[in-house]
Amino acid sequence: MFKLSRAFHPKSLAARPLMMSQDHDRILTIAPLISRPTTVRCYRPAEEQEGAVARFAQALKAALPQLDLRHETLTTGQMSYLEIGEGLRSAWVPKGAKLSLFLKTLVWASVGAAVPAISIDPPKLPAAIRLYLADACPHCHQVLEMLLPLAFVDPRIRLTLIDAQVHAAQSEKDAIRSVPTTILDDFRW
Secondary structure (H helix, E strand, O other): OEEOOOOOOHHHHHHOOOOOHHHHHHHHHHHHHOOOOEEEEEEEEOOOOOOHHHHHHHHHHHHOOOEEEEEEEEOOOOOOEEEEOOOEEEEOOOOHHHHHHHHHHHHHHOOOOOOOOOOOOOOOOOEEEEEEEOOOOOOHHHHHHHHOOHHHHOOOEEEEEEEOOOOHHHHHHOOOOEEOEEEEOOEEO
């Protein structure tokens, strides 16, 4: 379990680059695995000009021309997110090894891609699962690897990935004190 620091401020992210060259290389390695145009929707509030999620979506599109990137507008105050397929929403910009896991979702969303076997019992359906993550968390990778396939097993499962530090207001609303934290309806672990 990784405790969140309340001293963290989202504006400190502005000084960090969105993507390192190794992350760009990771994106390029999956390009041949995406066999057909794959739709990715980028949702953001009208007042948000160029947030991290939108910049990440543009970087994906630049490296993977087969992506069909669509921009959608949200109501004021909502957090930006990417939607891949019917079941995955990401209000989190993955980096490093976590990016490699995230990129698999683009392959799974591509027609004919096989999702790995799930080693947990699927929840009662329909199910809305929120997974709070943080870049510095050493345990998030494991939980992410286990839960990501759920978003592609059944369209009635919606998995939302949320950066607990960037979306501090949402984290506070859900009483997130450490990551990874998974919330299924009112049950959390």
